[in-house]
Amino acid sequence: MGLLQVGMGVKEATSTSFPLLGSLRFRLYRKRIRGTQGGNGKGTWMSGRSAGPTIIKVPVGTIVRELANEDSRRAQDEWEAEEEGLQDLSPAEKIAKMRERRWLHYPGATDDNLGREAFREAEKILYRQERDRRILRREQQKDPLFLDLDAPVTSSSKDIQSGLEIGHQAIENLGYIVATGGEGGLGNPAFLSTDNRSPKFATRGTEGQRITLSLELKILADIGLVGYPNAGKSTLLRALTGGRAKTEVAGYAFTTLNPVVGVVRMDSRGNVLGSEEENLVIDETRPEAERFKERLDRGDFAHTLSQNKSVLDMEEMFRFTVADNPGLISQASEDVGLGHSFLRSIERSLALVYVVDFSGPDSDPERELRILRDELETYKPGLSRKARLVIANKADLLGVGSNQSVEEAREKLQRLEAFVRSDLDENMPEIGQKTNRLDVVPVSAKFSQNLQKVLLLLRSYVEEATR
Ligand SMILES: Nc1nc2c(ncn2[C@@H]2O[C@H](COP(=O)(O)OP(=O)(O)OP(=O)(O)O)[C@@H](O)[C@H]2O)c(=O)[nH]1
Numbered sequence: 001m002g003l004l005q006v007g008m009g010v011k012e013a014t015s016t017s018f019p020l021l022g023s024l025r026f027r028l029y030r031k032r033i034r035g036t037q038g039g040n041g042k043g044t045w046m047s048g049r050s051a052g053p054t055i056i057k058v059p060v061g062t063i064v065r066e067l068a069n070e071d072s073r074r075a076q077d078e079w080e081a082e083e084e085g086l087q088d089l090s091p092a093e094k095i096a097k098m099r100e101r102r103w104l105h106y107p108g109a110t111d112d113n114l115g116r117e118a119f120r121e122a123e124k125i126l127y128r129q130e131r132d133r134r135i136l137r138r139e140q141q142k143d144p145l146f147l148d149l150d151a152p153v154t155s156s157s158k159d160i161q162s163g164l165e166i167g168h169q170a171i172e173n174l175g176y177i178v179a180t181g182g183e184g185g186l187g188n189p190a191f192l193s194t195d196n197r198s199p200k201f202a203t204r205g206t207e208g209q210r211i212t213l214s215l216e217l218k219i220l221a222d223i224g225l226v227g228y229p230n231a232g233k234s235t236l237l238r239a240l241t242g243g244r245a246k247t248e249v250a251g252y253a254f255t256t257l258n259p260v261v262g263v264v265r266m267d268s269r270g271n272v273l274g275s276e277e278e279n280l281v282i283d284e285t286r287p288e289a290e291r292f293k294e295r296l297d298r299g300d301f302a303h304t305l306s307q308n309k310s311v312l313d314m315e316e317m318f319r320f321t322v323a324d325n326p327g328l329i330s331q332a333s334e335d336v337g338l339g340h341s342f343l344r345s346i347e348r349s350l351a352l353v354y355v356v357d358f359s360g361p362d363s364d365p366e367r368e369l370r371i372l373r374d375e376l377e378t379y380k381p382g383l384s385r386k387a388r389l390v391i392a393n394k395a396d397l398l399g400v401g402s403n404q405s406v407e408e409a410r411e412k413l414q415r416l417e418a419f420v421r422s423d424l425d426e427n428m429p430e431i432g433q434k435t436n437r438l439d440v441v442p443v444s445a446k447f448s449q450n451l452q453k454v455l456l457l458l459r460s461y462v463e464e465a466t467r
């Protein structure tokens with residue numbers, strides 16, 4: 001879990017409140033989170049008790065961004081909120097309301113206090129401090145908070161430090177401060193002067209910071225599919241998941257707009273466990289999987305198993321996740337096309353797979369591969385080293401008919417392999433003594449041809465990376 005903290009213990013914090021605007025998995029949810037209120041000052045010489053921090057837990061892989069000042073989705077800050085509340089009041093009422101919000105008077109001392117020079121002086125100082133705080137906050141907003149929470153944060157028993165700036169790691173293991181709590185009120189000793197030896201007023205605590213954040217979760221999948229639009233990535237994911245992954249397929253570019261993650265289940269021989277065996281379909285969710293296991297233990301599938309499968313196959317079932325991503329084109333890393341938002345998700349995969357259109361006289365898989373590799377590298381140097389496999393898709397369209405076209409198809413595959421050996425392999429990381437090489441497999445995603453080989457390879461990449 002990554003942790004964000006609200007209302008960190010600035011001593012005598014009185015309240016924290018901030019609206020939170022979240023974009024999770026590219027869908028918008030709006031949520032307002034309010035920190036717990038600190039205690040009010042109690043009588044003479046006593047300050048308010050500080051409120052504990054409010055901790056928001058977010059999944060590892062969350063990107064936290066503060067919305068810029070001019071962003072229309074940004075909620076009001078504490079000053080704008082007050083100004084709006086005062087809008088319809090007369091000047092005298094405004095002053096009264098503002099004072100009420102800021103000052104505490106001893107019982108019966110209100111009128112006397114308001115008439116005193118010492119009080120007016122104190123009031124001026126307070127407003128000046130507020131203005132300075134507001135200017136400081138505006139300055140901070142010019143450099144909005146950005147956190148890429150890629151590593152888990154674990155809880156710690158240490159005390160929470162106070163007085164840290166927004167965006168700083170609060171203390172080791174306790175996450176990041178996204179909004180600080182309000183400050184405690186000043187007790188009457190703060191207003192002692194030669195003219196006023198027994199001040200009968202004090203300030204209330206201030207409201208905590210309000211901040212509007214957007215949260216984006218980078219999708220986590222074991223394998224990420226990378227390819228030009230229309231290469232057949234979505235068709236492939238569907239085939240790999242036995243048709244369960246709900247991802248759109250169409251004969252035009254940019255059909256897939258957001259990454260879709262599918263769970264691939266296979267038996268020991270590399271067969272996809274999919275929808276054809278009604279009883280054996282397990283939904284992606286954990287409760288479903290647990291229910292399935294219960295039924296398996298109860299022997300509900302004894303009949304099916306004795307007919308079709310050995311128990312061994314069931315036990316050797318292997319699962320992993322594959323992300324179907326939007327098409328990647330030249331300059332995507334500079335935010336052209338669907339841009340690089342999904343490249344952030346690709347970053348987190350254990351292994352990447354290039355999918356290229358291998359059919360048609362005009363198809364140029366080598367050129368596509370070069371561009372795909374360069375885009376990954378431009379986005380994040382070293383990212384292309386995660387690529388392990390080249391899928392030459394739509395192979396069903398090649399080699400149909402005359403002997404010559406079969407020969408052409410073979411040559412085309414040889415050219416592709418030679419290109420991979422000469423241009424892509426050099427970049428591969430070495431594992432132990434052995435230098436990895438990219439695998440090249442011709443398949444037909446549409447007709448599920450040669451997928452077994454793909455599945456066994458994908459499985460080996462996942463096992464290698466998680467060993
Ligand atoms: N003949 C043949 N057609 C295929 C194959 N795989 C995909 N197609 C077709 O190619 C077109 C594009 O397939 P998609 O799976 O939508 O391609 P995509 O890579 O997901 O495309 P984007 O989402 O736009 O990036 C569709 O018309 C598919 O039916 C294949 O193996 N053989």
Ligand SMILES: [Mg+2]
Nearest residue numbers: 233234255256
């Ligand atoms: Mg697609």
